[in-house]
Amino acid sequence: MYLESWKGSEYSLLEKFGLKQIRLNLPFRLNHVNCFLAEGENGWKIIDTGLHNQETMDRWKKELAGKEVTDIILTHYHPDHFGYAGALQKKTGAHVWMSETDEKNGKLSWEKEAIEGLEQNYRQAGVPEDISKRMKNNTMEFIPRVTPYPTVNHYLQEKETLVLGNNEYEIFSAPGHSDGMVVFYNRENNLLLSADQILPKITPNISYWFHGDPNPLKSYLNSLDRLSELDAEIVVPSHGRPFYGANDRIREIQAHHDDRLNVTLELLNEGGTVYDICQKLFRKTLTVHEMRFAIGETLAHLEYLRFQGECKREMSEKGYIYHR
Numbered sequence: 001m002y003l004e005s006w007k008g009s010e011y012s013l014l015e016k017f018g019l020k021q022i023r024l025n026l027p028f029r030l031n032h033v034n035c036f037l038a039e040g041e042n043g044w045k046i047i048d049t050g051l052h053n054q055e056t057m058d059r060w061k062k063e064l065a066g067k068e069v070t071d072i073i074l075t076h077y078h079p080d081h082f083g084y085a086g087a088l089q090k091k092t093g094a095h096v097w098m099s100e101t102d103e104k105n106g107k108l109s110w111e112k113e114a115i116e117g118l119e120q121n122y123r124q125a126g127v128p129e130d131i132s133k134r135m136k137n138n139t140m141e142f143i144p145r146v147t148p149y150p151t152v153n154h155y156l157q158e159k160e161t162l163v164l165g166n167n168e169y170e171i172f173s174a175p176g177h178s179d180g181m182v183v184f185y186n187r188e189n190n191l192l193l194s195a196d197q198i199l200p201k202i203t204p205n206i207s208y209w210f211h212g213d214p215n216p217l218k219s220y221l222n223s224l225d226r227l228s229e230l231d232a233e234i235v236v237p238s239h240g241r242p243f244y245g246a247n248d249r250i251r252e253i254q255a256h257h258d259d260r261l262n263v264t265l266e267l268l269n270e271g272g273t274v275y276d277i278c279q280k281l282f283r284k285t286l287t288v289h290e291m292r293f294a295i296g297e298t299l300a301h302l303e304y305l306r307f308q309g310e311c312k313r314e315m316s317e318k319g320y321i322y323h324r
Contacts, residue, residue, distance in 0.1 A: 013234075013242060017191065018165020021236075022063055024050035026080055028289060030202075033080040034238050036193075037063065038165040043070035045164060046094070047184075047193070048238065049084035051145045056084050064092070072150070073162070074098035075195035075238065076181035077106030079146050086148035095153040097162075099173070101180025103152045105212060110143045114211070121210040125295060126273025126319040131288075135295075138288045156182050169193065174227065176220020177204045179212045185230055192232035197223060198249055200240040203256050207296025208303055217304040221257065224250050257301075264301045268311050271323030274299050 014021050020037040036047040044067045050056040069092040074082050077098070089096055098106075108114055118139060122132035160171045162184075169184035174197045184193040196204045206220045213219055232246035243249070260281070267277050278298040286294055302322050305311045314321050 014236065017167055017186070017189065019236075022059070024056055024059060024080075026051065027053075029287075030239060032239065034236075034240075035081075036164075040070060040163065043068035045069075045071040045073060046088070047073045047164070048075055048081040048195075049088055050081075051079055051083040052087050052147065053083075053145060057087070060084070060088060068092075069094045072096045073156075073164075074102070074150075075183065075193075076178040077102040077109070078178060078196070079142050081195075081238065082106050082150075083142075083146045086146075086150040089150045090148065096150040097154045097156055098150075098152055099180035099182055100152075100155040101175075101212075102178055103155070103180075105179060106146070107149050108211065109209070110139070110146055115139055118210070122295065124315075124319045125299065126275035127295065128275070131291065134288045135292050138292060164193075167191070172227065172230075174223040175213060176206055176216050176223050179216070179219075183227070185232065190231075190233040192227070192230065192235050192246055194227075194232075194235050194237045194246070196238050197227065198235055198246055198253070199237045200235070200243045200249065202239070203253050205293050205297055206257075206300050207293060208299045209296055215300075215303055215307050217257065217300045218307065221254065224254060261301055261305065264298075265305060265310060265324070268305070268322055268324045271321055273319045273321060274302060275319075277302065277322065 018038055022035040022037060023032050024035060026032055033050055035050055038045045046069060049072060072085050072089060072094045074085055074096065085096055115136060119132045119136045122135055123129065156171050158171060158173045161168050164184065167186045167188060169186050172183050172185055174181050174183045177196045181195055181197065183195050183197050206217050208216055228247050228250050233244060234242060235246045236242045264277065264281065267280050274295060278294050281298055282294045306313055311322050311324050
């Protein structure tokens, strides 16, 4: 549940741990991202940066007035977390920390070769030509929102520790939402900075983006199992408000994916392309941006089932056909 029972707001809770939440607006249905500031011995540390756009730039200029920034720590490479890191590094001279895997993904995903290949990948997924072009173009629109790329000075490692605010945190790898995402856990307070791994009201998008981990849903579910061993009491996510009870939420997310996999498997009795199955799984009207995520998530569920031996995939003139 949310932290209504805590005296004061979640902001006062975070201040107790030496953290300040910076809620940045996003121009999507998922309309915000939570970034964080933590004061260190020699200056300030930033956790995630938001998109590289004017609104984000103005907000960070206000928040950082009079502050020296020593470090920018990135949980993963997605634009709403990684996008402004390079430009902010240039302004502040800060060191950037992130996983090596997601540094590579962050510098691959918006390069010309990768983007030009997207249209063919979408066509093989059965997406109509006009929609494929629009989805590719939507990806290209993110280039100015994620560049310039940061220079990564330190690769975050599993079980490494770092001090954020008043406490020491262990780094845990949590692949699935991205191949190299990391989360931060403080044992003393049983507090998890969960990034996009565990969110309070929505399930994180788990997509296959035609590169990297071929079975991201399996990796994500395995990550949830590992984090459940911590049994974190307080969860501070990158979207939504802090809440109590990581394991309660983990069980809800696991049940969601079980249900989604069962529905997907039933749809495969008739078979179809990724696009065919996606239209049946996501019945509301989607923007082009949302369609990219819906296709990626449908593909991740189909590939999970294929690796489990519960469905097959064959190439046809319409693209790949999945069936039981």
